[in-house]
Amino acid sequence: MLFGYEWDLSSPLAFAVSILPILLTGMLVTIQATVVGFLVALVLGLVLAVLKAAPSRLIAWPARVVTEFIRDTPLLVQLFFLYYVLPEYGIVLPAFMTGALALGIQYSAYTSEVYRAGLEAVGTDQREAARALSFSPTHTFTHVVVPQAIPRIVPAMGNYLVSIMKDVPVLSVVTVLEMLNVAKIVGDRTFDYLVPLSMVGALYLIMTLVASSGVRLLDNWLPKQGIPLK
């Protein structure tokens, strides 16, 4: 029994059906972790992107090193670091939050590049036109640069959302009860890993398919009249 659901080991099919609600409970956690992790990555990535673009080398250079460092070290190790080291300095986050934070940090290295590329793709000619019309720098940024950067940024961000989802199982090592962890526990208790793990694989295929289609829909829906992409 797990989360109040009994399993039925009489046949593989009965077993699969009986543990589906258990796995769905885990899937809910997977989705929550994906969403929170993604939001953290969006915010942190923007911060890194802004720092990397800072005119002062004293700011830009360390930001670049930090990004590279994050990008070149495994999520699992970063997660261990946050989970076991932060508490030594008095910062104790619940496992779920630690996991989402680790995902967000790891992916901020990637999203910061997406921001940079998106913003750089809006050419100087657009900034000059705005300057010739006396737009304030803020107005230029919010009304000229950002609207043109968004259609370039959204698809790339969408891909990372899907990647984050696929990395959530790593959080199982710090006791987060996401889908894989739940399946593993079911396996530990029934000694049948084949059914639960195969189901996780199939459910993942469905989730990524749905998420990718969602991203594509969003991308198609976004207005991008004449904005040169790529």
Add this chain to the structure above:
Amino acid sequence: MHWTEYFPPLLQGAWVTVQLTVYSTILGAALAFIFGIGKLSTNWAIKGVSVAYIEVFRGTSLLVQLFWLYFALPLAGMAMGIDLRLPPVVAGVLALGLNIGAYGAEVVRGAIQSVHTDQHEAARALNFTPRQTLWNVTIPQAIPEMMPSFGNLAVQNLKDTALVSLISLGDLTFRAEQIRNFTQDSTTIYSMLLLTYFGMALVLTVIMRGLESYVSRWRTARS
């Protein structure tokens, strides 16, 4: 345990990580070519298998794949009466290679498609067979195109090897965990771990860059 005593076990683990990375990257590259080319095949069966492989391994989580190979596959084998009990090293290399291969296949496909039709027409005019065209004309030109993405995938693969510690393979992360079990000295051990991975990634990046300039030397040759 003094922190300098962490080095010998960590180095042993790092060596395992290096081997895992090398083997699975090579396996991944081979799979990337097979299925990247397969996806472009006009034979629907080959194309179908390639698409299925790419979609399944890109659509599911690496850790799920790893656990499936390690925990579930032996049971599936048992049910079929085949011995599919893979040793951890094999399961690890296989999972990493299959995963990175699926991503690589898309890179290979994209690079092959980026070779201009002009080149195919020239090859046809010289009466190359489709296979000769692929191996003598298309692929040599596509390889430099692939290298930057392959470089990123190799680093990705290096990072992903950390996951094999979860199936008890004595890689770098596993060794670090072992030491932490003894000493509970999380700050030191994880800092060393992060730095080691960072260093390995930098070395790998340099190697991949070197490889890139080697395979694209015909592009950069100067008169």
Add this chain to the structure above:
Amino acid sequence: MTDDPIIKFDQVVKRFGDLTVLNKLDFEVKKGEKVSIIGPSGSGKSTVLRILMTLEGIEGGVVTVGGEPLWHEKAADGSLKPASEAHLRKMRTQLGMVFQQFNLFPHMTVLRNITEAPIKVLGLSKKEAKQRGEELLELVGLADQAHKYPHQLSGGQQQRVGIARALAMRPNILLFDEPTSALDPELVGEVLNVIGKLAEEHDLTMLLVTHEMRFAREISDRVCFFDRGKIREEGAPEELFTDPSEERTREFLKAVLD
């Protein structure tokens, strides 16, 4: 046209790294005057316009627009110090610019391209701005294209929107940087027509960098031949085109008129 110089370059120096593009340039434009700038590629023609539009700073000398220094401000003791962003903002409102590549905002409709700045910068009400925008579209012959996006228009139409957009800010001075050289030959005429109409009917001061010699001749009060960051020769179009006094000018004209 009066005799006050509305634009004045006084010993202006402009460098890009080691390259000195303008070397102590002196240059004046009177109020209401229409001046064409011609000259070989790289001679600094665009640079002059870009300095006026405050897209490029200067390294030496003084530029005045409407009697006030553009890139400098008068300090309390009467000396000149480099201009603040606020000063540049104020000065910029007197100028409008039409770009070679149009530089329209691709994510805004034609009408919004024209009304955005009047609303946000001049503080016009939406209604006012819209009305004015429509008048301007009428002027450039695009009244029926107001709700399209730039990429739905031909190059010539886009450039006419660019002109309307610059005019919407009611500048005293309008700068054109090769407004037709990115256009297919058959579309050049419609843009030149609009510029010609403006030159005739309005009291605007106009500064036009162009390779369209025939057109420059028609509309200009004065033509300046630039070469290596200096004005080599200037004068009424009839003189300069038919009987240039400098050898360099003659060569250039021969090359482009062939």
Add this chain to the structure above:
Amino acid sequence: MTDDPIIKFDQVVKRFGDLTVLNKLDFEVKKGEKVSIIGPSGSGKSTVLRILMTLEGIEGGVVTVGGEPLWHEKAADGSLKPASEAHLRKMRTQLGMVFQQFNLFPHMTVLRNITEAPIKVLGLSKKEAKQRGEELLELVGLADQAHKYPHQLSGGQQQRVGIARALAMRPNILLFDEPTSALDPELVGEVLNVIGKLAEEHDLTMLLVTHEMRFAREISDRVCFFDRGKIREEGAPEELFTDPSEERTREFLKAVLD
């Protein structure tokens, strides 16, 4: 030059979707003949060469090369059925093509560009192929460039490699699709020289699409004027260039010779 038609188009139809590019084209080339094809853009000139080189299929009619159908094979009962890839491979050995954009293999040295196909397709030994390749490079005046990569050469040199590469396969028929139109004007001469030399010294059948009227006149035995997928007029170069009988030909020649 004999009287056997080595190339024959018999009522050939070629469509791209709705667009009929060749509409029942009849066209013959005799063995050893040098034929130039001229005509306006889009008239189907390249399409004729591409069909011969088996880069494009046909929708109707029959093309024969050396008396054998190109895009068809004789079935057991004597009727024609669409050609198999093996048949096309066999037929292709008779033809060589020089492309407008050269289409050299950028990852191979000049010499390997020339020897690769003889080794892989004809089965020549490396030594033989290399010797032959060097002779051909001599012929096109590039003996000293054998070990460079294509991007290290000028356009004119690249195109001469293209010619050598096509010759290395010892074709009976050589097709040229605007071999000089991607070249800077000053490099056209060196390529035309090589083609001219080939035309004079070899018994090759040559089919040349070109905009170089003077050259076409010099080297061709016959010039065909294409318009909308048909041969509007053909004849000896002297006649066709000096006294075209068709109005359309006259217009075209006037436009290109101006």
Add this chain to the structure above:
Amino acid sequence: ATLQEIQDSGSIRIAVANEIPYGYVDPNGEAMGAGPDVAKAIMEKLGVENIEWVTTNFSSLIPGLQADRFDMVAAEMAILPDRCQQVLFSEPNSSYGEGLLVAAGNPKDIHAYSDFAENPDLKVAIMAGADQLEMMQKLGVDEANLVTIAANADAISTVSTGRADAYAATSLTASGLAGQNDGVEVAGEFTDPVIDGEEVRSWGGFTFASGNEELRDAVNEALAEFKATPEWSETLMGYGFTQADVDGSGHKTTEELCAAE
């Protein structure tokens, strides 16, 4: 591998789960603990010279045996009816009682497993695959209050940071962990859990893949010999087992333990 194969090659693969003091491998790769030390003595008797030690997660021990990743487990795994259906057990080597690891000072005042059933605000950590899970379930602890960790060593961090209020493990494990870190201690005045009217005591033995009866029988024989020597009790007590634990080891047979319930 079969007994024959093992004796022919002189080499056996034995797994431990990195649990001090039952079975663990120090960073130099040297296996230690009650299980490994006894296993070494047994293998010597069986004439097997070379032992290849494998470290794995506790929850991977049984799957690992089934997948033939090792021949034997020397982790003092508790002999339970459920497990007997999956694998073979030797006769008990040791017996041990339960314990609780809590944060220093025991701020939540926890003294028994049943506390978690009575107070739903308390969270208790257990190791994946360990038998404490079954005890908690029988005591009626809510699933939501169980925190499943992957390894014993994670317990220190889990408990000292308050991610769980206690770690339920055997008394030996708990005291071993408590000795490693000042942030945690063994819960005092611990009341042994009573399940189905019986005080919980576990009996640990060596484990083999089902079908490998020969190896088990050979190990049983050697184990019985070894247990008759004073060396055996010294080995166990060297790792912190009490005289009661040592004596208790002989109170049940594997047959009884497997048939329980």
